[in-house]
Amino acid sequence: MKPTPVYQRIADDLRQAVADGTYPPGSKLPTENVLTERYETSRATVRQGLGVLVNEGLVEPRRPQGYFVIEHKRLVYRPQAEFRRRPPAVDIFTNLVAEYDGRAPSQDIEVSIVEPTQMVRDRLGLEAGELVAARRRVRKLDGTAYNLNDSHVRLSLVQGTDWMTPADVARGTNAVLAELGHEIVYALHEFYLRMPSPQEAQRLNLGAGVPIAEHYATGFDADETPIQVTVSIVPGDRHVIVFDSYRDRENSDQPRIPWGAP
Amino acid sequence: MKPTPVYQRIADDLRQAVADGTYPPGSKLPTENVLTERYETSRATVRQGLGVLVNEGLVEPRRPQGYFVIEHKRLVYRPQAEFRRRPPAVDIFTNLVAEYDGRAPSQDIEVSIVEPTQMVRDRLGLEAGELVAARRRVRKLDGTAYNLNDSHVRLSLVQGTDWMTPADVARGTNAVLAELGHEIVYALHEFYLRMPSPQEAQRLNLGAGVPIAEHYATGFDADETPIQVTVSIVPGDRHVIVFDSYRDRENSDQPRIPWGAP
DNA sequence: GAGTGGTCTAGACCACATT
DNA sequence: ATGTGGTCTAGACCACTCA
Structure with a gap:
């Protein structure tokens, strides 16, 4: 002993x-x-x-x-919300806040043209060297950051469109993609759990011992072409990740994950 | 400075x-x-x-x-798999292993009668004092634990049935529930991210700095009655959590989360 | 046996917020 | 001004694995 x-x-x-x-x-x-x-x-x-x-x-x-x-207060993080018809498709974040009373949501939006990471390149099926438009959002509640969302689309697809407006787009960026003939009808979600890097911890004001989920949402159009990859950093202490599933779903090849993991 | x-x-x-x-x-x-x-x-x-x-x-x-x-090798953790028709409904774990080559899956099963935790009680809508049957599984790959799954059902529902067999049930435990008139047609999934307790870290052989997801899968029958709650502990370094969603889904009240968080 | 990380001691000085 | 945690020193002994 x-x-x-x-x-x-x-x-x-x-x-x-x-x-x-x-x-x-x-x-x-x-x-x-x-x-x-x-x-x-x-x-x-x-x-x-x-x-x-x-x-x-x-x-x-x-x-x-x-x-x-420590006391935890968690928001509902529900990626599926974007793909529901009734009630009308709402932004993820708006949906989150609905479950939280009296706190003021806001977001900072920044749009830029970047070289994609390998993870994004794999998911969009890009050639080496091809550029993407990145729409980075910092979601806040009462002024403090709650999560980070970076959406990526082929640059050639959205250059010059409203998708690249660095402000709220009233009809939603998904509507913009639909107008371009690429309505997103299917999405594959991946969550990688890990501890944050120091930069992430600082940006999100994370305490020690708070894990994060790195969420990749890949949106496909009706032709099954990947259109948009959204990378979100979700602090584990402020969220509960929620989704649902039905047994009676038709149409189901197993989603394949042909890509590498980080 | x-x-x-x-x-x-x-x-x-x-x-x-x-x-x-x-x-x-x-x-x-x-x-x-x-x-x-x-x-x-x-x-x-x-x-x-x-x-x-x-x-x-x-x-x-x-x-x-x-x-x-550290080097990571991740399995696909896909709770939705249980609710798909085509290809034929397979056990989550079998599905996982399909994506991992050449490693021998096994599981230890243990069935007992327990007082439910508050989380389980909330989700099953139980009175204080009511007992549940618990089916605890430790999923292993080449002998080392990969995740923990504890399913809970009202004791009165499954007492004396195959659900309580402490071994593999060939037709699946969900088939047993269906035979009892409570086919699970809908499931709500919640993921809580946190660091493991020392006991969990030991049971799952987790290194320091490895977060886990505590996964609550609540299964409902056609009457929208909660039938089964499965609590899984999913080590973050060995899994990627995956699910998908369709835009054209009808039938969608927002799932409500009327219960407390841990 | 040599070298590794694991644990522990008994001090020290500092920045900082509350009182 | 006081007491808090944050950082750091310079040692010590131990258990363990590998050559």
């Missing part, structure tokens, strides 16, 4: 105390110094133990006040 | 070196002692820097050989 490391015991004890309600969400944990005395160890060891809980996303340090138990 | 902490610089430098291919997946990083000399600091600081990368899931320590860059 090997004894449990001290820092693990500290983490386990506190995790248990959080779980059983001794420290409810939002409450304050004992300070590092108090724990150092309680466990008769050094502060470095206590910090190692608290670090475990921070990396689990269970508590957060608020300097110089102490460690606090 | 505040200078970047030394441990951050170490983490940033190594992350960059991994990104640009200096250390490709599977390769070995410099040892702690080498880095201690290179950065003219203490080993504790170097360890703090490496800890950042470990928590990002980018590298893993292999004692006593050093730190190595």
Whole structure:
């Protein structure tokens, strides 16, 4: 039998105390110094133990006040919403906010011409060197970023159209694509789970221990040609990802994933 | 201007070196002692820097050989597969393995009678105190666990039926439910992203910095009564979550989420 | 046996927000 | 001004694997 490391015991004890309600969400944990005395160890060891809980996303340090138990409030993230007829097709984000009361949604939009990443190139079936139009949106609630959405379309398809307007397009960008003869009728969604890069963590104001989902939504037109790839970064602590399925669906080849993963 | 902490610089430098291919997946990083000399600091600081990368899931320590860059191999996790007609409805897991070559799938099944968690109780609409049958499966590939699936049904519904057989049911457990007059025709899927608990990390052999998705699949019969709730723990580094959607779907009230989140 | 990472000690100085 | 967490030092002993 090997004894449990001290820092693990500290983490386990506190995790248990959080779980059983001794420290409810939002409450304050004992300070590092108090724990150092309680466990008769050094502060470095206590910090190692608290670090475990921070990396689990269970508590957060608020300097110089102490460690606090995190409270989660999640929005519904429902990519399918864009493809429903009744109620009328609404933007994903509008739909999200509907489930959240009284908070002001906004978004920053930026349009540019870029070389696509390999992931986007694979999904749009592009030749090396071909350029895409990128429509980057930062979705915000009460001013703080909630998720990032970057849509990509072949440049030759949308150059000079409203798709590239760096502002809200009233009728929706999907309507613009439909006018161009490429209505999106089918979408394939992929979610890759990982920890954020430091840049992502900063942009989205993520605490330690908050995973993200990298969401690739590939939209196809009636000819089964891939038209648009939207890459979203979805912070795990602020969303629940939702979709539904019916057993009685006809028309179903298995969607194939002929592309590489990151 | 505040200078970047030394441990951050170490983490940033190594992350960059991994990104640009200096250390490709599977390769070995410099040892702690080498880095201690290179950065003219203490080993504790170097360890703090490496800890950042470990928590990002980018590298893993292999004692006593050093730190190595992680390589990912992902399976397709596609909850919708269970609800398709053509090709014939297949078990999720069988479908997954189809995309993975030459590895031997297996599963451990365990059936018990339990008090449901609040999440399950909410989704099945149970009274306090009502019991459920739980069918717990550990899905394995070449002997190592890949994901956990716990299905829950009202005990009164399946007691004494094949649903509770702690082994593979050839015709499938959904067929058993159909025979009982509760064919599942609609399912609502929710994904909650978080870091694993230590128990989950151990059961699934997760490295540090590997997030998981907690997947709730609630199955409804033709009367729109919730019949079955399956809770899956999906390790983020071994899966890509996939589903699709069609624009021409009729029949669509927005799915409501009237229940609490964890 | 040599070298690795894992754990731990006992100090130190700092920036920062609340009081 | 005080107390908080953030960073860092310079050691120490251990368990483990590999040559």
